[in-house]
Amino acid sequence: xxxxxxxxxxxxxxxxxxxxxxKALRLGYRGVAVAGSQTMEGVEAPRGxxxxxxxxxxxxxxxxxxxxxxxxxxxxxxxxxxxxxxAVARQAARDxxxxxxxxxxxxxxxxxxxxxxxxxxxxxxxxxxxVELLALIAGRxxxxxxxxAEGVWNAxxxxxxxxxxxGASNRLxxxxxxxxxxxxxxxxxxxEEASEMISINPNTIVExxxxxxxxxxxxxxxxxxxxxxxxxxx
Amino acid sequence: xxxxxVRRRYIAFKVEGEASKREVEEAIRGSVERLYGLNGxxxxxxxxxxxxxxxxxxxxxxxxxxxxxxxxxxxxxxxVEGKPIALHVLRVSGxxxxxxxxxxxxxxxxxx
Numbered sequence: 144x145x146x147x148x149x150x151x152x153x154x155x156x157x158x159x160x161x162x163x164x165x166k167a168l169r170l171g172y173r174g175v176a177v178a179g180s181q182t183m184e185g186v187e188a189p190r191g192x193x194x195x196x197x198x199x200x201x202x203x204x205x206x207x208x209x210x211x212x213x214x215x216x217x218x219x220x221x222x223x224x225x226x227x228x229x230a231v232a233r234q235a236a237r238d239x240x241x242x243x244x245x246x247x248x249x250x251x252x253x254x255x256x257x258x259x260x261x262x263x264x265x266x267x268x269x270x271x272x273x274v275e276l277l278a279l280i281a282g283r284x285x286x287x288x289x290x291x292a293e294g295v296w297n298a299x300x301x302x303x304x305x306x307x308x309x310g311a312s313n314r315l316x317x318x319x320x321x322x323x324x325x326x327x328x329x330x331x332x333x334x335e336e337a338s339e340m341i342s343i344n345p346n347t348i349v350e351x352x353x354x355x356x357x358x359x360x361x362x363x364x365x366x367x368x369x370x371x372x373x374x375x376x377x
Numbered sequence: 378x379x380x381x382x383v384r385r386r387y388i389a390f391k392v393e394g395e396a397s398k399r400e401v402e403e404a405i406r407g408s409v410e411r412l413y414g415l416n417g418x419x420x421x422x423x424x425x426x427x428x429x430x431x432x433x434x435x436x437x438x439x440x441x442x443x444x445x446x447x448x449x450x451x452x453x454x455x456x457v458e459g460k461p462i463a464l465h466v467l468r469v470s471g472x473x474x475x476x477x478x479x480x481x482x483x484x485x486x487x488x489x
Contacts, residue, residue: 280453315463322452322466325445334445
């Protein structure tokens, strides 16, 4: 059985956050990442639901992005960047500290081949948000849908993981995982591949970053197994 | 020996938000037509079998080959008559009887 994760919830109030966590569990998610101004302080996560910390950076320049990354990287499990300019998108794709990039439809940008090439070297993922996809469908914005599809093709061509999230800010914007996956049939994406975008791909990012943020992490591929005293050298 | 070529799938769903049977039916057909056009409408053949306005649980029928497309159309519904709603699939079955039996047992109803 797949372990579904919604990597992007952005509740606007504390009450909404609690309701969304309850609903995520009922819809079949095993984990959710909460971004936005609402913190988990004093909120008890429902039993069986893994709540992941996430921050959405919205920098205007590449320099501002670097400064923000220095400040937040060790505080959150998932660091996402909203790309509203090509300079920010390129910087985000080439920076090892960025986990996810996404492109709001009103920015007119998409995940192009240059960014996909950079992201393939850093492990950065490309994210599609359901609420934005639904807005494109409702507005019959075929150009916007084409940009999303091209982003996915570029990501696949360069082996960049694609993440599918709801990006929900209230309960009515949340959907069950299989419904979410089926919506990508619109972009000619196979249902099994779409399911991986809500399960395996986000899981990989979360596990990798939790490992990095743990106390026994030293460097990529190196973990501290024992401290102090003498260590037997083989 | 005659072969039954058209197979159906029955999808039980729950509506979150205020909506009447007529509004739900129009929303489903509208969503299929918006996503796949007239061509999709006759291929999917979305038919609202029943809708309980009190429990807000309904059953829609479609052609079995187009089940993922039908799910996508249900997922894409965000409003009826300007009111925000969401549709969540509870269960899918090949026969109406099996689906009703499971719904009576309450299987899948915990989803919403």
